[in-house]
Amino acid sequence: MSPRSAWTIALPYLAFFLLPLGWLALTSFWPDAELARPLPSHLTLENHAAALSGGGLARAVLNSLLVSGATAALALALAAPAAFAVARLGVRGGRALLGGALAISMFPPIATAAPLYTALRAARLLDTLPGLVAPYTSFSVPLALWLLTGTFRALPVELYRAARVDGCTPLGAFRRVLLPLAAPGLATAGLLVFVFAWNELLYAVTFLTSPSRRTVPVALALFGGEFRDPFVVLAAASTLATAPVVAIAVLFQRRVVAGLTAGAVKG
Amino acid sequence: MAVTGAALEREAPRRRRRVSGATRLGVALFSPALVYILALLGLPLVLAFLYSVGDVTVGSVGYEFVGLENFRSVVESPSFRRALVNSFVFTIASQVIVIVCANALALALRERFRGRGLVRFLILLPWVAPISLGAIGWKWILDSIYSVVNWVLAKMHLVNLFDPPMWLGRPALAMASVIAVHSWRMIPFSTVILLAGLTSIPKELPEAAAVDGAGFWRTHFEITLPMMRPIINVALLFGVVFTFTDMTVVYILTRGGPYDSTQVLPSLAFQTGVLGSDLAEGAAISMFLVPILVAVAALMLRVAHRAEVV
Numbered sequence: 001m002s003p004r005s006a007w008t009i010a011l012p013y014l015a016f017f018l019l020p021l022g023w024l025a026l027t028s029f030w031p032d033a034e035l036a037r038p039l040p041s042h043l044t045l046e047n048h049a050a051a052l053s054g055g056g057l058a059r060a061v062l063n064s065l066l067v068s069g070a071t072a073a074l075a076l077a078l079a080a081p082a083a084f085a086v087a088r089l090g091v092r093g094g095r096a097l098l099g100g101a102l103a104i105s106m107f108p109p110i111a112t113a114a115p116l117y118t119a120l121r122a123a124r125l126l127d128t129l130p131g132l133v134a135p136y137t138s139f140s141v142p143l144a145l146w147l148l149t150g151t152f153r154a155l156p157v158e159l160y161r162a163a164r165v166d167g168c169t170p171l172g173a174f175r176r177v178l179l180p181l182a183a184p185g186l187a188t189a190g191l192l193v194f195v196f197a198w199n200e201l202l203y204a205v206t207f208l209t210s211p212s213r214r215t216v217p218v219a220l221a222l223f224g225g226e227f228r229d230p231f232v233v234l235a236a237a238s239t240l241a242t243a244p245v246v247a248i249a250v251l252f253q254r255r256v257v258a259g260l261t262a263g264a265v266k267g
Numbered sequence: 268m269a270v271t272g273a274a275l276e277r278e279a280p281r282r283r284r285r286v287s288g289a290t291r292l293g294v295a296l297f298s299p300a301l302v303y304i305l306a307l308l309g310l311p312l313v314l315a316f317l318y319s320v321g322d323v324t325v326g327s328v329g330y331e332f333v334g335l336e337n338f339r340s341v342v343e344s345p346s347f348r349r350a351l352v353n354s355f356v357f358t359i360a361s362q363v364i365v366i367v368c369a370n371a372l373a374l375a376l377r378e379r380f381r382g383r384g385l386v387r388f389l390i391l392l393p394w395v396a397p398i399s400l401g402a403i404g405w406k407w408i409l410d411s412i413y414s415v416v417n418w419v420l421a422k423m424h425l426v427n428l429f430d431p432p433m434w435l436g437r438p439a440l441a442m443a444s445v446i447a448v449h450s451w452r453m454i455p456f457s458t459v460i461l462l463a464g465l466t467s468i469p470k471e472l473p474e475a476a477a478v479d480g481a482g483f484w485r486t487h488f489e490i491t492l493p494m495m496r497p498i499i500n501v502a503l504l505f506g507v508v509f510t511f512t513d514m515t516v517v518y519i520l521t522r523g524g525p526y527d528s529t530q531v532l533p534s535l536a537f538q539t540g541v542l543g544s545d546l547a548e549g550a551a552i553s554m555f556l557v558p559i560l561v562a563v564a565a566l567m568l569r570v571a572h573r574a575e576v577v
Contacts, residue, residue: 002378003378003379003381005375006375006376006378006380007375007380008384009371009372009374009375010372010375010376010386010390012331013368013372013390013454014386014390016390016451017390017392017393017451017454017455018389018392019404019408020401020405020407020408020451021392021393021396021400021401021402021404022402023404023407023408023415024403024407027407037571077301078299078300079300081296081297081299082296082297082299082300082301083294083302084296085293085294085296085297086293086297089292090290090292090293091288091290091294091297093292097301098299099301100442101301101304102310103564104304104308104309107308107312107512107556107557107560108511108512108513108553108556108557108560109512109531110514110533110536110537110540110549110553111311111312111315111536111550111553111554111555111556111557112308112311112312112314112315113537113540113541113549113553114314114315114318114540114541114546114549114550115311115312115315115550116307116311116312116317116491117541117546118314119311119314120547134307134368135307137303137307138303138304138306138307138308139308141300141303141304142304145300170292171292174296195394199398199399201398201399201515201518202514202515202533203433205541206537206541212272216399217398217515220399220400220403221399221518221519231407231410234403235403235407238399238400238404240402241400242396242400245396246392246396248389248390249388249391252522
């Protein structure tokens with residue numbers, strides 16, 4: 001395929017992909033009074049100011065950062081040793097366990113929402129941020145495990161052997177040699193988990209009730225109905241709330257692609 | 268692994284001695300993750316099953332076994348039947364669109380061209396941006412009064428601006444809109460997976476075919492596509508499972524309306540179990556997802572396995 005025909009395929013897709021995001025971003029600069037016009041006569045920052053006033057949105061972004069960050073950290077802490085065990089220590093039935101974990105994580109989140117609701121209420125974690133991190137992590141660990149096992153398998157086995165010969169215990173070899181070398185894979189897995197937690201809506205809307213604890217997807221989904229704000233303000237709020245995760249994606253885009261593809265090839 | 272016979276012999280006794288300790292460590296390292304998954308995913312699933320055969324609401328304290336009562340009342344409700352059909356339509360239609368588009372896109376993105384990195388990144392953007400954001404953007408684009416799509420179509424004299432199509436207000440149009448938006452959301456992910464599969468195909472094969480006189484389409488359908496089968500299966504499996512269990516697009520765009528015409532099983536389970544506070548019936552609805560998912564997963568894994576063997 002020539003570069004030109006590659007462009008002919010890619011360009012319409014790009015337009016299709018970026019249309020809603022771009023249009024929403026443009027709408028956020030649109031003066032409210034001019035919504036009936038096909039294009040605005042001038043652009044304004046009033047909507048962004050209105051979206052930020054009251055602090056609800058900043059609060060939601062902070063909540064989302066806390067929840068997503070904690071989920072990523074916890075998922076990596078659980079998945080990295082387990083992945084190392086499957087990849088290098090020859091845990092019997094490791095592949096079966098891996099497949100089983102992945103299969104369980106495919107079960108519909110909605111099925112577990114009700115039991116988790118009851119359990120969180122009993123543990124007094126309902127409507128708290130840790131109460132959201134706990135179930136997010138259980139959905140993220142299988143994915144992280146899957147990706148990290150691939151990462152550890154991709155590291156030359158000679159490295160592990162050399163570390164052992166030089167006197168490292170298996171745990172020492174893992175901690176001092178393999179873990180630092182697996183840093184790119186860890187970053188990728190952490191990033192994917194972060195994005196998943198950042199975007200999750202179902203559990204967040206079910207388990208959180210106080211407006212001050214809302215995460216970004218909940219705040220956005222409930223925005224219009226609750227405050228009766230004009231749509232332009234919602235557009236501004238959405239645009240502002242997305243900026244952090246887009247910034248992260250820009251910084252780590254290579255990692256994201258590399259990680260997704262690594263997991264896929266191993267699959 | 269390239270290890271010579273002599274090296275293997277030298278390694279063997281040492282390795283055997285090491286195995287028991289290493290295995291114990293392996294189990295110790297693996298169990299936290301396993302216990303966590305079982306406790307927070309496995310156990311709730313078992314509980315969900317118990318809920319579905321019991322009498323549980325948000326306010327209730329006790330538990331009473333009611334057998335298949337919940338399932339009976341679920342199956343008898345017209346909303347459920349509607350949602351079941353919708354779920355299949357939604358999943359199959361969007362996955363067909365996703366796989367075809369992702370395939371074409373992956374083929375295009377395999378080529379080296381100026382700006383490829385940028386295009387790859389931009390295509391990944393809808394996946395990174397919160398889906399609530401994308402869905403809100405689409406909701407605005409398809410809005411009944413301010414729809415930019417209608418405005419453009421009116422300029423092209425394709426629709427009447429004073430009697431515009433209600434993209435989310437008419438049953439058939441609403442379903443089409445929801446499918447389109449969900450495909451929009453899923454294509455990036457599938458593209459990346461398929462791209463990985465494409466890059467792992469040795470370049471020599473399609474080149475040899477080209478030398479032997481096969482055209483682009485013939486090479487694609489008879490060489491590239493069969494070799495991509497396993498990876499397409501992976502993408503499809505993830506896509507089907509995800510689409511079947513997800514309600515975000517439906518919830519934000521239509522909340523299942525108009526007249527339940529876009530209601531899918533997850534959104535119905537959410538409305539019944541969480542918003543309607545009838546945990547038992549909600550659990551029963553979501554239980555219907557499980558056997559279908561297991562069947563799909565088993566089928567796909569078998570196909571993938573066979574493809575690898577051949």
